Amino acid sequence: MKNLIERAEAKLDEWGAKLEQKNIEYPVDLICGILFLVIGIVLLLIMPQQVQISEKDVVNGRAFPTMLIWLMLAMSALLVGREAYNMVMHRPTKTKTLNLLVETKALVIVLILVVTYLLAEVTDLFVVGAVFCALAFLVFFRCKKPLYYAITVSMAVLIWVVFHFVLNVSF
Amino acid sequence: MKKRIAALVTAGVLALSMLTGCGSKQESWKVTCPWAPSGVAAMVSQKAAAKSPDYSDNKITLVAEAVKGDAATVNTWVSSTKANDKELVFAGEGLFAITETLDPAKLQFSYDDFEFVENLYSSVFVLSADSSLNLKNLDDLEAYVKAGNPVSVAVNGATGSEAFLAAALFGSMGAGDQLKLTPYQSAAEAAQAVAKGETNFAVSHQSQILETYQQGGVDVVCAFDDKAIENGPFAGVEGVGSKGYPYFRNRCFVMARKGTDAAKVAELKELYDKILADDEMVEWLNDTMLLEVDTMTEDDVKAHIENVKSIVEQYKDIVAG
Amino acid sequence: MGLFDFIGPASGLLFTLENIIWINLGVFIGCVFAAIPGLSVILCIILFLPVTYTMRAIPGMMFLLGIYCAGGYGGSVSAILINTPGTPHAAATMLDGYPLSKMGRTKAALKIALYASTFGGIFSALVLLFLGPQVAKISAQLGTAEYFMVCLFGMTIIAGVSGKSLVKGIIAACLGLLISCVGADPMTSYDRFTFGIPRLYLGLDLAVTLIGLFALVEIIGKAELKRNELNLHAGKIGNDDGKITKDEYKRMFRPVLMGSIIGSCVGIVPGTGASEASWFSYNTAKNLSKHPEEFGHGSVEGVAAAESANNAVCGATLIPLLTLGIPGDGCVAIMLSALMINGLNPGLSLFTTDGAIMYAIMLGLILVNIFMFLQGKYLTSLFAKVVSIPQQILTPIIVIFCFAGAYSVNSSYFDLSVALVFGVMAWFMRKLELPAVPVLLGMVLGNMTETNFRRALLISDGSPKIFFSSVYCWIFIALIVVVIIGILRGKMKETKNAKVEQ
Numbered sequence: 003m004k005n006l007i008e009r010a011e012a013k014l015d016e017w018g019a020k021l022e023q024k025n026i027e028y029p030v031d032l033i034c035g036i037l038f039l040v041i042g043i044v045l046l047l048i049m050p051q052q053v054q055i056s057e058k059d060v061v062n063g064r065a066f067p068t069m070l071i072w073l074m075l076a077m078s079a080l081l082v083g084r085e086a087y088n089m090v091m092h093r094p095t096k097t098k099t100l101n102l103l104v105e106t107k108a109l110v111i112v113l114i115l116v117v118t119y120l121l122a123e124v125t126d127l128f129v130v131g132a133v134f135c136a137l138a139f140l141v142f143f144r145c146k147k148p149l150y151y152a153i154t155v156s157m158a159v160l161i162w163v164v165f166h167f168v169l170n171v172s173f
Numbered sequence: 174m175k176k177r178i179a180a181l182v183t184a185g186v187l188a189l190s191m192l193t194g195c196g197s198k199q200e201s202w203k204v205t206c207p208w209a210p211s212g213v214a215a216m217v218s219q220k221a222a223a224k225s226p227d228y229s230d231n232k233i234t235l236v237a238e239a240v241k242g243d244a245a246t247v248n249t250w251v252s253s254t255k256a257n258d259k260e261l262v263f264a265g266e267g268l269f270a271i272t273e274t275l276d277p278a279k280l281q282f283s284y285d286d287f288e289f290v291e292n293l294y295s296s297v298f299v300l301s302a303d304s305s306l307n308l309k310n311l312d313d314l315e316a317y318v319k320a321g322n323p324v325s326v327a328v329n330g331a332t333g334s335e336a337f338l339a340a341a342l343f344g345s346m347g348a349g350d351q352l353k354l355t356p357y358q359s360a361a362e363a364a365q366a367v368a369k370g371e372t373n374f375a376v377s378h379q380s381q382i383l384e385t386y387q388q389g390g391v392d393v394v395c396a397f398d399d400k401a402i403e404n405g406p407f408a409g410v411e412g413v414g415s416k417g418y419p420y421f422r423n424r425c426f427v428m429a430r431k432g433t434d435a436a437k438v439a440e441l442k443e444l445y446d447k448i449l450a451d452d453e454m455v456e457w458l459n460d461t462m463l464l465e466v467d468t469m470t471e472d473d474v475k476a477h478i479e480n481v482k483s484i485v486e487q488y489k490d491i492v493a494g
Numbered sequence: 495m496g497l498f499d500f501i502g503p504a505s506g507l508l509f510t511l512e513n514i515i516w517i518n519l520g521v522f523i524g525c526v527f528a529a530i531p532g533l534s535v536i537l538c539i540i541l542f543l544p545v546t547y548t549m550r551a552i553p554g555m556m557f558l559l560g561i562y563c564a565g566g567y568g569g570s571v572s573a574i575l576i577n578t579p580g581t582p583h584a585a586a587t588m589l590d591g592y593p594l595s596k597m598g599r600t601k602a603a604l605k606i607a608l609y610a611s612t613f614g615g616i617f618s619a620l621v622l623l624f625l626g627p628q629v630a631k632i633s634a635q636l637g638t639a640e641y642f643m644v645c646l647f648g649m650t651i652i653a654g655v656s657g658k659s660l661v662k663g664i665i666a667a668c669l670g671l672l673i674s675c676v677g678a679d680p681m682t683s684y685d686r687f688t689f690g691i692p693r694l695y696l697g698l699d700l701a702v703t704l705i706g707l708f709a710l711v712e713i714i715g716k717a718e719l720k721r722n723e724l725n726l727h728a729g730k731i732g733n734d735d736g737k738i739t740k741d742e743y744k745r746m747f748r749p750v751l752m753g754s755i756i757g758s759c760v761g762i763v764p765g766t767g768a769s770e771a772s773w774f775s776y777n778t779a780k781n782l783s784k785h786p787e788e789f790g791h792g793s794v795e796g797v798a799a800a801e802s803a804n805n806a807v808c809g810a811t812l813i814p815l816l817t818l819g820i821p822g823d824g825c826v827a828i829m830l831s832a833l834m835i836n837g838l839n840p841g842l843s844l845f846t847t848d849g850a851i852m853y854a855i856m857l858g859l860i861l862v863n864i865f866m867f868l869q870g871k872y873l874t875s876l877f878a879k880v881v882s883i884p885q886q887i888l889t890p891i892i893v894i895f896c897f898a899g900a901y902s903v904n905s906s907y908f909d910l911s912v913a914l915v916f917g918v919m920a921w922f923m924r925k926l927e928l929p930a931v932p933v934l935l936g937m938v939l940g941n942m943t944e945t946n947f948r949r950a951l952l953i954s955d956g957s958p959k960i961f962f963s964s965v966y967c968w969i970f971i972a973l974i975v976v977v978i979i980g981i982l983r984g985k986m987k988e989t990k991n992a993k994v995e996q
Binding site for chain 3 (some may be wrong): 030031033034037038045052053054055056059060061062063065066067070071073074077078080081098100104105106107108110111112115116118119122123128131132135136138139140143144145150153154157158161162165171172173
Binding site for chain 3 (some may be wrong): 240242244245246248249253275276279281325330331332353355356357358366369370371372384493
């Protein structure tokens with residue numbers, strides 16, 4: 003068993019080392035601007051279906067979100083415009099680097115969170131999700147100390163007990 | 174040593190969780206109020222819950238909870254409960270008559286999803302006017318409206334009971350076009366709006382306008398009832414029903430989930446009836462909250478809902494446009 | 495009715511065993527969270543907010559204020575011990591606290607931080623007690639149009655919390671304001687942006703979204719940790735006698751007093767925070783000191799100035815919150831929802847109808863600082879050990895707290911999925927360098943801003959003249975203009991400095 007774990011960890015380390023080398027550089031302000039331009043336009047397009055109004059209203063329910071969307075569009079256009087100008091003028095644009103190892107690990111964490119939520123919802127027993135969460139994170143961090151497992155699982159159960167029986171949250 | 178401590182902690186926690194699972198024989202019923210925790214219904218619910226141990230022969234105790242959200246809270250309640258769950262919820266004409274008529278898609282339930290337990294209270298809403306208008310009674314109000322003066326009314330929520338009472342009164346006076354409803358996010362805010370001069374009128378619970386009235390900021394013109402108010406600081410204020418204008422009282426129905434044992438529903442009704450007959454409770458409801466004890470049968474409830482529905486149908490264009 | 499009419503009933507409400515226990519629990523938890531680098535006070539308040547839902551107003555607020563104030567002090571523990579500020583506002587403390595610790599005066603450094611924090615905290619609690627009710631009296635005279643102006647003034651907070659890019663701060667704020675539009679329209683009850691999901695009629699719950707935005711994103715952020723960063727090793731608390739000489743006490747007095755005044759002034763202005771106050775105070779103390787050369791090398795004045803200022807912010811931020819409903823920073827924004835859940839709406843009515851509760855909360859802040867002092871005096875060695883709790887244990891416990899908290903808000907698993915979506919959204923925002931605090935402020939101020947804007951226009955039959963119709967409107971317009979000019983000047987200066995550095 004120990005051998006198997008060690009072999010699995012060695013394989014993971016090998017993949018990790020490869021992923022750690024891979025970086026993706028992207029123009030952060032430009033992408034941010036484009037993304038919010040798209041979001042703003044989509045919101046404007048779906049507004050008539052999503053926000054019902056009455057003809058009697060002096061200022062209807064679309065007025066405030068529309069103002070906000072236009073402000074968001076203006077700011078996004080400013081970001082895109084500034085970055086585009088920098089590109090045309092061959093000036094440095096603002097960039098950010100993504101590390102594939104970090105992003106893969108983040109994805110695994112999100113997966114742990116989703117499974118925790120699903121386990122709690124499907125079983126309708128929060129403590130099941132909580133214990134899974136405790137174990138999954140310890141495995142994720144490659145923890146080998148039984149004491150840590152005992153403490154964390156106990157804490158998971160204790161939190162559920164406190165919420166369920168002391169704070170009367172039925173889950 | 175560390176391992177021993179860890180083992181002890183684990184064992185302790187597990188034992189505690191198992192022990193706490195053993196319940197007592199006392200039944201605890203959670204009562205969900207779907208409106209503001211500081212509102213009238215939530216306060217009465219708290220008071221009733223506090224009284225429940227005195228009248229349940231140690232069998233049923235009520236636990237009051239307020240989760241603001243109106244229809245959404247009741248939707249959640251209906252979807253998460255089943256027959257015989259120890260859960261109760263409040264509903265009133267706002268949900269069964271107003272929302273059901275104006276925006277039925279918002280409701281994932283109907284009256285048939287509930288078993289009626291009891292009516293917690295009846296509230297006679299009042300119309301207050303900016304004191305500078307010098308309107309003291311319905312005659313003054315009729316004259317004011319007839320003269321074509323502006324009618325702006327502060328109400329709690331855009332399509333609540335208050336809005337429909339205002340629409341029904343001014344609509345039947347022929348001033349539906351003159352009427353401007355200004356919604357506020359709480360009854361207290363709406364009451365203050367008249368004193369600040371933002372609107373000419375407000376419709377509110379009696380208790381919510383009392384402070385402003387005592388400070389001289391407003392006059393209470395009429396009550397939304399068939400006859401004049403009999404008790405309290407507003408005794409003698411005319412009821413709009415006396416002049417043939419439409420009205421309804423605001424009521425708060427305590428409901429259990431459909432299919433709950435009839436014997437249990439009867440037991441709960443008995444408990445509520447005992448609480449509502451308690452001298453201290455009656456005094457508190459009348460003198461402090463300016464409400465009335467008004468126990469009802471299911472037929473009374475259905476008649477009330479039908480009455481409100483007909484008013485909503487008639488005046489919905491004034492309120493919702 | 496004023497302070498002296500309410501002091502009796504307020505004391506009766508405050509001095510109960512229940513409140514004392516909750517204050518101490520809050521102070522303890524706040525110190526522990528702030529002492530651990532990476533765990534913020536805002537995260538702590540979010541995690542423990544659901545606990546207050548079943549509590550009455552005073553114990554609930556005492557618990558949260560305990561966390562908030564103790565967080566101001568707790569951050570200094572790791573700053574002094576391991577040269578890593580537990581919270582961002584302890585960064586200035588670190589400059590002199592850690593050198594003092596290296597000089598073998600760890601206990602003395604912790605003691606100075608504690609004394610200065612307590613003085614600053616009590617000073618600002620008194621400012622709140624005497625100034626708060628006066629501001630509330632003004633707030634009672636504000637109508638719908640004036641309230642809209644107050645909201646606009648509140649929006650200037652965004653500039654202060656936008657980080658490097660004001661443009662991105664505005665985008666993030668718009669996002670928060672748009673999120674606040676989800677659910678029933680406050681003026682008509684029609685649905686907005688519910689996408690046919692009935693649960694969204696109610697809107698998105700602030701507490702749930704915050705768990706995603708601030709707590710779960712930190713968990714996802716653990717992906718950035720390298721294996722050797724999982725355990726932090728705090729130094730031992732030291733064997734020095736912790737003695738502070740008479741001369742040092744004398745030297746500390748002026749910076750502590752100055753720091754308390756600066757912290758209180760900064761705290762009243764929405765959008766500024768403890769970090770700004772501590773740096774401002776540190777700089778002022780350095781400029782006024784007879785020994786400026788000691789700053790950065792273990793100056794007692796430096797530690798005292800920074801710590802008194804960051805704790806003096808706590809009481810002052812409550813002034814705009816309790817009187818106008820404008821939260822001064824992210825932590826206080828969350829406390830606003832704790833007040834609302836108990837039916838306490840900020841404004842003058844809070845000081846008249848619920849005067850006893852309000853004064854109990856304000857007096858309680860003094861009590862919080864006293865207990866913070868006592869816990870700091872006797873439990874600092876424990877807080878120092880807490881700094882070394884491994885991330886392997888801490889991370890899942892935080893997640894479980896987050897999920898339990900999110901569920902307990904409405905007893906619904908739907909809220910867990912909302913928290914998860916917001917957690918992932920916040921992770922993408924990080925990748926786009928979009929700040930999260932403006933989103934929070936947008937969500938807090940959104941409903942209030944929109945409702946007052948639309949209602950004011952409804953009252954005036956659509957005429958915008960209503961926004962210029964009173965003296966108070968003009969005062970707020972002037973304040974907004976002054977703040978915007980200040981922000982623009984600051985940004986221009988920053989850009990200029992950056993160019994010079996390049």
